[in-house]
Amino acid sequence: MLPAPLAAGVLELALGAVLLLVFVLNLFARGEDRRWLAGTALGGVLVVGALSLVVTPAPAGPGGMFVQDGLAIFAKRLFLGATVIGLLAGLGARPASGRRAGEYHLLLLTSLLGMLVLASARDLILLFVAFEVMSIPLYVLAGFLKRDATAVEASLKFFLVGSVSSAVLAYGLSFVYGAARSTDLAKVAQAFSTAEPLLLLGLLAALAGFAFKIAAFPFHMWVPDTYEAASTPFVAWLSVTPKAAGFVVLFRVYFEGMGERADAWMPIAAGLATVTIVAGNLMALPQQNTKRLLAYSGVAHIGYMLVGFAAASAAGTAMILFYLVAYVFSNMGAFLVVEAVARAEGSEATAALRGLAQRSPLLALAMLLFLLSLGGIPFVAGFWAKLYVFWAAAAAGLYWLVLVGAVLTVVALFYYLLVAKRMYIEAPERPGRIQLSAPLALALVLCALGVVALGVYPKPVVMAALRVATPLF
Amino acid sequence: MDALRLPVLSVITWSPFVGALLIMFTARHRPRAVRLIAAVTTGVSLLLSLGIYVAYDREGAGFQFYEKVALVPPLGISYELGVDGISLLLVLLTAIIIFAGVFASWTVKVRSQEFYALLLALVTGVFGVFVSLDLFVLFLFYELAVLPMYLLIGIWGSSGEIRPRGIFAWAYRETGVGTKEYAAMKLTLYLLFGSAFILVGIFALWVHAGAGSFSYLDMETAVFAPGVQRWVFLAFYVGFGVLAGIWPLHTWSPDGHASAPTAVSMLHAGVLMKLGAYGIVRVGMGLLPEGAAELVWLVGTIACVNIVYGALSAMAQTDLKYVIAYSSVSHMGLVLLAAATLTEAGLNGSVFQMFAHGIMTGLFFALVGLVYEKAHSREIGRMGGFGRVMPGVATAFTVGGLSSLGLPATSGFVAELLTFMGAWRSEHRWWLFPAVVGTFLTAVYVLRVTKQIFWGPESPHFRHLEDARGPEWVALVLLVFVLVLFGMAPGLALGPVDTATVPLLARIVGP
C-alpha cells in the first residue's frame, strides 16, 4: 500500500510507468511495423484506465497542491477513455504504428500525463507546469507527419498561438500570484472575494490562455488548420481530451471555493459563449472538408459548453461534464468515420461520403448517429447534453442565451444534414463497401454504443456528474 | 384495458417504433415483409387507440391510462403518459392516418425498407407528443417527429419548379428554391427553429413553477406571474405556431407538403400540423391561462389572416399538391380561431376541426398521390375528365372537397359550425366573418379544382389511367368512412372532448 501522498497520484505514477516501458521498448524496436509497440501503449493505458475505475477520492497531496477529488477522478476517467479510443483507432495504421510509433506514443502519453496532473492541480505552479506538459507534445504531434507541408505549417500555427496564449496565461497567473500572495488556489478564491483589480486582470488574462486550450472564439484559429492537416486519429483525440482538461481547469480556477462570487463570471462566459456559438456555426456552413467542418462545429460545441459555464452553478458544471462525455463519443466517432472513409477513398472531403448509405449502410448509420448527436437530436447523447446545459442556463435565468443557442442549433443542423444528405440522398460515385480495419471498427462500435447508451439512458452519468460538481460550490 | 394491466399508451406509442426496428434489421430486401410489418404494427396502434377510445371513462374525465417512470430524478424528468378527451381523439386520428398512410404508399418501390422504417419512427414521435404528460419528454418526442422528415422528403420526395422572381430573386437562386432538398431542409429547420422557442418556454415553466419537475400535472397546480405567463405563452405560440402554420411562419408547409411523398404529406399535413395546434391549446392555454386570455386576440386575428389568405393562395395555385397544402394553412387558421374564441363551442370545434381536417387532408394527399403516380403530373391545367377513368378517386376527392368546404353530413361542417358558434359568442364577434368568407372561398377553389380535374372532356393523353387498386382502396374507404361517420354523429367525438375542454376553459375564463 502506497503512503498517503503517493496514493493520491497513483494514476499518474502508473501512467509514468507505462511511459517508461514504452520508452525502453522503443529503444529495442526495429523494423517498419511497430504495431506491437502501439499495442503495448494501448494496453498500458487500458490498465491505467482500469485502475482509474477503482481509485477513490483521497486526501490532498503535499501542501494541498494535488487533490484526487471526485471531479479529478471523473475527468481522468474521461481522458483515459478517450485516449483508449484514440489509440485503438490509430492501431495498425501510420503514423501511430509505423517506424516512429515509439515517439508518437511517448508524446501522446506525456501529454496525457499532463492532463491527469492538471485535473488534480490546485496550485498555480503545478497547474501551469501540467498545462505546458500537456500542450507542448501536442505541437509536435500536430506536425508529426513531418514530410507533409500542410502538417508542419499547421503545427507551427498551433505552436505560435499556443505559446503566445500560454505566455498570456503565465503573465496572468503572475498577477494572480501577486494579488493573492500565494500560489494556492484556495487562497486565490478567498482573495477573489475582495475583488482586487489586479487579481481580476490576472484571472482574465489566464482565461485567455484557457480559452485557447478549449478553442473558444477568437482563440480557435489554430483549430481548423491543425485538424485538417494532422493525422485523423490524433485529431479525434485532440478534439476532445485537451478541451475536457481545459474545462476542468476552468472549474478549478474560476469556480472552486468561490461560492456565490462565481456569478461574477456569468456575463463574461455568456459573452464568450455567444460569440463562439455564432462564429463556430456560421464558419462551419461553407466547409467542404469534413474534418474542417467538424473543427468549426467543435468550436460551436465549446460555445454550448460555455453556456453551461455561464450558468456558474453546480448544475451547469455537471451538465458540462455530461456534455464532455457525450462529446467524446460523438465527435471522436465522427472523426473516425472520416478516417475510415479516407483510408478507402483517399479523400476527407464531404463529397467522399456520397451514397455511403448504399455502399456500407452501417457505417453511414453510425455517422448519422454521431451527426445527430452533435446536432442534439433525441435518443442520442447530444440531445441530453445540449438540453442539460440549456436547462442549467435557464435555471440561472439566462433565457436569452438559451434562445440564441437553440436557434443557432438550427444553423448547425443545416450543415450536419448536408453531410447526411451526401450519405443518404445522393447516389454513390463508385460501388463497393468500405473496408474497415478491426481496431478502427471496434473504436467506432465503442463510440456508437456510447452515443446510443447515453441517449437512451443518461441517468447514471448525469447523477455522477452532479455528485462530483456539487462540492465545488 | 386496465384489466389487462397493459401500459396501453406505451404500446400504442412504441409499436410503430418496434416495427421500424424490425423492418430495419429483419426485412432487408423483402418488400412484402416490410409492408406487412408496417401494416401490423400500425394496426396494433389503431386497434388499441380504438380500444382506449371506447374504454375511456367519460364520467371520470381527466387524464387516464396513466403511466409514469422516473427518468432523471434530479431534474424531475419522467416518462409520464396519459390521455384526456383531447389527446384521445388526436391519438385516434394519428392511428387512422398512419394506418391509411401505410396502405396509401404501398407502391413505394425505391428503398422501401428505409422508407417505412423512417415513417414508423416518425409516427412514434407523433403519438408520443399526444400522450406524454412530461413536457421534457413531449419535447423529445416532438423533435423525433420532425427529424425523419428530412430524409423522407429528401429521398422519396418530388421536386417542383419555382421561377426566381421579384426583388428577392437572388436569394431564390442561392437557396435552390423548388427542389425537394430545399423543401426538406426548409421544413426541418423551420420546425426546429420553432422548437427553440418551445424549449425556452418549457424551461421557463420549470424554473417558475419551482416544483423541480417537468410534469404537466405539477405545473398545472403551479401559479405563474402574469408577466411570465405573457411572454412564455408568446414563446409557445410562436414555437408551436410554426408547426401549426400560422401566418407568416407557414411557408415551410406548402413547399414541404408539395415535395413530400404521399404518406408523409398525409401524416404531416394530417397530424403534425395539429400537433402544433395541440401544443398551443394543451401547453399554452392549459398551463398559462392568464397569458392565453390576454393574448387570444392576437392568436385569433392571425388565424383570420390564415383562413382568408390561405384560401386565396390555394386558389392561385396551379399545382394540385400546392392547392391542398395551402388549404391546410387555411384550415389550421380555423383550428386556431376556434381555440382563440375561448368558448365551449369554440374549443370543441377546434379539437374537432383538428380531427376532421386531419382525416380530410390525409384523404386529399392520398388521392393526390394516386393521381400523381398514375398521371405523373401535378399540373391541374394538364388534367381533365378523370371522372370517367377513375370514378372511385373522383368520388373520394369530391367527398373530401365537400368536407373541406364544410358541407353538412361531413366532419368539416360540424367543425366549422362550432367554430362559427364559438366565434360569435367570443369577445371578438367579427371573427365570424373571415371564417365564413373562408369557407366560401374554399368552396370556390375546391369545386374549381374538382371540375378541372375530374369533370369536363377527358384529355387524350390520360386515357390509360386506371382507378385505385387493392391496398389503396383500404386507405380511401377508411378515410371517407370516418369523415362521414363523424360528420353525421359528431357526438362520438365531442362527448369525450367536451369533458376535457370544459375544465380547460374553466381555468382560463373561470367557470
Next chain:
Amino acid sequence: MRLLVWLPLLVLALPFTSFLLLAVVAPLRRAGRVAGAVGIAAIAASLGGALLIWNEGFRHTATWAWLPGDGGPMATVGLLVDPLANAMLVLVTLVSFLVQVYSLAYLADEPAPALGRYYTYQSLFAFSMLGLVLSPGFLQMFVFWELVGLCSYLLIGYWYQRPAAARAAVKAFWITKLGDLGFIIGIVMLWAATGTFEFATLFAKAQAHALAIPALGTIMFLIYLGAVGKSAQFPLHVWLPDAMEGPTPVSALIHAATMVTAGVYMVTRAQPLFALVPDVLALIGWVGAFTALLAATMACVENDIKRVLAYSTVSQLGYMMAAAGAGAAEAGFFHLLTHGLFKALLFLGAGAVIHAVGSNDIFRMGGLFRAMPQTGLVFLVGTLALAGVPPLAGFFSKEAVLGGVWAAHMTWPFVMLALTAFLTAFYMFRVVFTAFFGPATAAGHAHEPAWAMRGPLWLLAALTVLLGLRLAAGGGEAHGPAWLAPLSVGLALAGVALAWAMYQRGALDPRRVAAAFPLSVLDALARRRYGLDALYDGLYRGFVLALSRLVGWIDRYLVDGVLNVASAWTLRGGDALRRIQSGVPQDYVFGVAFGVLFLVVWARLWMR
C-alpha cells in the same frame, strides 16, 4: 302513438336506405335499371307513408341531442310533423316518384353505370328533401338545405363531361352557397342570442314576446338570404336558368317542384319569427314581386323551352315569396303546392317534346300537336294552370296570392304581380303556339313517348284538373275584393290573346313589336339578362381570381422571400466570416490579442 314517430322516420329512411345500397353496393349501382327499380320502390313506399301521414293529419315533434354540450346539448336533430310538413311530404314524394319513373324511359339510352349513378343521386335527393321538410329546427334545416344543394349540383352536372353542364353545376353551387352564408350566419347569431335552433322553442319565445333581440331584423334578413339563393330570388336567381343543363326530369323535380321551393317553405315555416320584423317581411314581398316581373320579362324573349319554364319558375317563386312577404304565407304555400304539380307537368311535357324533337329551341318545333296529341294536351293543361285560367288549380292559388298582397296594402308589388300574370299567360302561350301549333317544321319524325313517360304526365295533368275542380266546388273565392278574380282572368286571357295574335295569327310581327321604343330597350336588356350574369362573372374573374393571384404572388415572392433572404444571408455570413481565417500565422496571434482585448473590455462593461 309510436306510429307518429316511426312512420315519418320510415318515410325518411327508405330513400336513404336505397341511397346507401346504391352507393355502397357497386354491382347494384352498375346494373342501371335495377338500381332504378330500387330507387323507385323506395320512393313509392315512402309516398305511401306520406299519403298515410297526410291522411291522418299527424302532428308531432321529436328531437334527439346532436352536439353534446356541458349544460345540455348545444344542438338537436329530430322530426317535426304538422300539416305544413305533411302536405310538403306528399308533394315531394309524389313528384320524386313520378320523375323517377319518367326518367327510366327518358334516360333509357344512358350507359348502365351512369343510370345507376343517376338513381343514387335521386335517392339522396329524396332523402335530403324529406329531411328538410321534417326539420324541427333551423340547424337541421340548414343541414338538409345544403344536402339538396349538393344533389342539385351533382344532378345538374350529371353529364359532367359537357363543359356547359359542369360550369352550370358549379355556378349553381356557388350562387346558392352565397345565400347560404347569410343563412348560417343568421342562425348562428340567433343561437348565440337564444341558445337554441329549435322552432318550437323560438316560436314559444316569439309568442311570449321574449325574443327582444336588438339584431333580430338583421338576423331574419340574413336567414332570408338563404331563401334568396335557394328560391332564386333577385339578385341570386341567375343560377336557375343555367341549371337547365341537367336532365329534364331533374329540372322538373329539383328546379321546379321541390328544392327551389325550399326557400318558400322555410319562410313559411319561420313565419312567426318573420312576423316580428315587418320591415324584412316588406322587403321579402317587394323582392318577390320584382323577381316575378323580372323573370317574366326574360321568359318572353327566351327561345329555349326549358329556359322559358325556368324563368317562369323563378317568376312563380317570386309570387310565393311575395305572398309570404305580405304575411299571407299560407297563400304562398298553397301556390307552392299547385305550382309544384303543374310545373312538374310542364317540365316533363317539355322533356317529352325535347325527347321527340331532339332540340330545345321552340322555333325548331311546331305542329307537334298533330304528332303527339297526348303530350300536347297535357302540356296545354299545364299551361292553362300556370296562366291562371279557371277552374284549374293555378287560378285559385294565384288569386289567393294576389288577394293576400292586396290585403297587405302593398300596391306596387300587387301591380307588378298583376303585370306578371299577364306576361305569364303571354310567354307560355307563345311557347304553346310556336311549338304545338303553327307550321310543322323539321319535326316530322316526332312521336308520342313511352308509357313510362306518358303515365306521369297524365297523372299530373289529372291532379291539376281535379285539384282545381275540387277547389272550385269548395268555393275557391273569398280571397281579396270581388274584382280580383275577373281581373286576374282578364289579364290571363289578354296575354293568351296577344300571344295568339303574334305567334299564331301573325297579325303582329314580334320583331316589329320588340323594336317599338320602350319595348326595344326592355327587349335588349332582357336578352342580356339585365347584365347580371356578366356582373357576377366580372366579379369572379376581375376580383376574386385577381385577388387570389395577387395573394399567391405575395406569399411566394415576398413572405417566403423574406425567409429565403434570411437563409441566403446566413450562408453569405458564414462565407464572409470564413475569410478572417486568412491562413497567415500572425493573424491567428492577432486573434488571440483581440480576444484578450475583448475579454477585458467585456469585463469592464458587464462584470460586477
Next chain:
Amino acid sequence: MSLGAYLTLAALVFAIGLFGVLTRRNAVGILLGIELMLNAVNINLVAFARFHGDVAGLVFTLFTIAITVAEVAVGLAIVIVIFRVRRTVDADRLDLLRG
C-alpha cells in the same frame, strides 16, 4: 524602486514581445518575441516574490524558465522542419491552410 516600476517594466517587455510576434516576418524572430513575453512573466513573478517576501514566486520563475526553454526548443525544431519542407521560414508564405 517600487513594485509598480517592475510591473511597468514587465508590461513593457511583454508588449514589446507581443509586438515582435505580431510584426516579425521571420519565424525565428517570432520565437524571440515569445521568449520576451515569457521573460516579462518572470520579471513579474520575481518582483512579487521580492516584495511579498514569499519564495513561491521564485520557484514559479524557475519552472517558467524551464518551460520557456522547452517551448522555444520545440518551436525551433518546428521551424527547422518547415524550412526543410518549404525552403522558407517567412511567416507570410505559410498560408496553405485557410478558410
